[in-house]
Amino acid sequence: MTPPDGPRRAVLLTVDDDPGVSRAVARDLRRRYGERYRVVRAESGDAAMDALRQMKLRGDLVAVILADYRMPDMNGIEFLERAMDVYPGARRILLTAYADTGAAIDAINVVDLDHYLLKPWDPPEEKLYPVVDALLESWLASDHRPVPETKVVGHRWSARSSGVREFLARNQIPYRWYLSDQPEGTRLLAAAGCDGLRLPLVIAPGGEVMVEPTDQDLATRVGLSTTAAEEFYDLVVIGGGPAGLGAAVYGASEGLRTVLVERTATGGQAGQSARIENYLGFPDGVSGAQLTDRARRQATRFGAEILTACEVTGLEVGGPARTVRFADGSAITAQSVLLTTGVAYRRLDVPGVDELTGRGIYYGSALTEAAGCEDQDVYIVGGANSAGQAAVYLSRNAKSVTLLVRGGSLEASMSHYLIEQIAAIPKITVRTGTEVSAVHGSDHLEGLALRERASGRTELVDAQRMFVFIGAAPRTDWLDGVVHRDRHGFVLTGPDLHSESGVPAGWEPDRPPYHLETSVPGVFAAGDVRSESAKRVASAVGEGAMAVMLVHRYLEGL
Incomplete structure (x- = not known):
């Protein structure tokens, strides 16, 4: 009888208003099952219900519930009936005195009782453990699989529910989706004390409840980094598509203090591709999510820092420093910046x-x-x-x-x-x-x-x-007045910047811009956001790697 693997052991819950009996039940259960199950005890039905709701929100498993019949305010049958709404799969035992056996028999039909035990049950080896053993065996044979820690309850046609699911999926965060009008969704809403009028409801690891959360709220609560660890870097990469991830891998692997800043999720449009079949080295094709996950793990292994749900709103140039400003008012500074913000799908201009x-x-x-x-x-x-x-x-x-x-x-x-x-x-x-x-x-x-x-x-x-x-439009409005762009908003770099004098107006260095360098020295662009780029995954990755080589040249000249 092996309980499910995982960081949390399944729970055996016992509730009895008599402290002495409550301790005795918990003691006997821990003696036999303590190494494999977590024993939780409560001394009232209300306290036990609060514990069940918290466990439900955390995604804990409850295998067996033992409740005393005679309790004030809420008797054992009433408690088990309510407990069924939260954990319908848990096995249920009613603890009762001989005088109450009639009520216990009636409870078999009322709350689908699995067993009732007469008090006292000494010795437990004969009267308690065989009963609990049989119920645990039955529970383990049922569908008791744990629910992933992050749970989303929403409406099928809710735009924000769809957005939350997409955010979690693209950031490789395991979650389970529940419709608000289905039984388990209803149970989760009740456990969270939510009336269901505002959706989605997101239950984060540890049971924390969020209603209609923003992407930054989600990122923070599910363990994604949203705040820079340092104030100054060698290279800030803005955008987490193939070009940005390629630059993060090469920048960090070559010793640059590198941070990648992403607005929504790494991967960009390529990360949403169901299958990329013309990318070098994957003859059977690779999904955008798989390629993104590998690249992200590779970048972090080399020491790159990745920030998610961070919207960049401005770029400032002050001497050799390049300051990147965020929507929340914070900022980071670096010696060089690489723009890899990619493109967004154009909106369909149709009423409705x-x-x-x-x-x-x-x-x-x-x-x-x-x-x-x-x-x-x-x-x-x-x-x-x-x-x-x-x-x-x-x-x-x-x-x-x-x-x-x-x-x-x-x-x-x-x-x-x-x-x-x-x-x-x-x-x-x-x-x-x-x-x-x-x-x-x-x-x-x-x-x-x-x-x-x-x-x-x-x-x-x-x-x-x-x-x-x-089609696609670049997300470069925030660069207006800082770097030169073409009439469509794509960033001009290298030879495309040349004027009659050979360099862009206001250019200070005594050299022309490097191939991927913008009109601002030390600020580079790669991938789809760059004017006249190839708009292919392989070329974006290549440009990201090339940009790091040019960053090195720039830094050597400072």
């Missing part, structure tokens, strides 16, 4: 889309929503690699997948290998020259109006899931 975003309409893969696509007709807007990868992935479970492409073909924007894969999957339909002209739904997406661009003909289709991949 903003109101239904997170409620059936999603930007990017939103892989946490894949399970909800089972046996549904799914629509994907876009014709580049990210849209193709999502179509292939979602076609595994969806009833059908329709790619809506504004252009006349996929060849201009999608890799050949993906076009061939899509053509070989019967569930996927490609509709070129087609765009979304309207969306319909009240609390969630229910339908789309599709317009053929050539004829202007409009068709209404039923839809509950739509994923949008329509």
